[in-house]
Amino acid sequence: MPKISKHFTRAEVACKCGCGFDSMDIETLKIADEARDFANESITPSSACRCRKHNTRVTKKPRSISQHLKARAMDLPVSNPKALFDYLRNKYPNQYGFGLYKTFVHVDTRTNGPARWKLIWHSVRK
Ligand SMILES: [Zn+2]
Ligand SMILES: [Zn+2]
Numbered sequence: 330m331p332k333i334s335k336h337f338t339r340a341e342v343a344c345k346c347g348c349g350f351d352s353m354d355i356e357t358l359k360i361a362d363e364a365r366d367f368a369n370e371s372i373t374p375s376s377a378c379r380c381r382k383h384n385t386r387v388t389k390k391p392r393s394i395s396q397h398l399k400a401r402a403m404d405l406p407v408s409n410p411k412a413l414f415d416y417l418r419n420k421y422p423n424q425y426g427f428g429l430y431k432t433f434v435h436v437d438t439r440t441n442g443p444a445r446w447k448l449i450w451h452s453v454r455k
Contacts, residue, residue, distance in 0.1 A: 361374070372405050417434065
């Protein structure tokens with residue numbers, strides 16, 4: 330499977346519903362590659378591109394304005410989410426969106442950032 334960034338393949342960022350939405354934003358891929366290099370372990374995104382239908386299924390919010398809908402967000406499961414979250418927010422203190430969850434870090438390249446949140450009681454979203 331050919332890579333579309335240093336570490337990730339198109340199949341890994343495609344919407345999980347099978348609709349074919351996989352046009353992941355290049356800036357978001359760059360941050361995900363940096364996250365992968367920092368974590369120094371293989372990362373399979375648990376969620377990346379999401380079409381409206383799939384996003385509603387995942388979030389239960391039909392009016393959600395998730396960056397996943399814009400192909401500008403990736404959820405990255407890692408063994409130490411807190412360390413990755415701290416690395417990213419220290420590296421980019423004034424921009425982007427980073428969310429800390431129990432088993433993964435949400436990364437997005439929203440243009441109206443910075444946004445930070447911790448929802449460590451949530452499990453992995455597919
Ligand atoms: Zn879809
Ligand atoms: Zn996310």
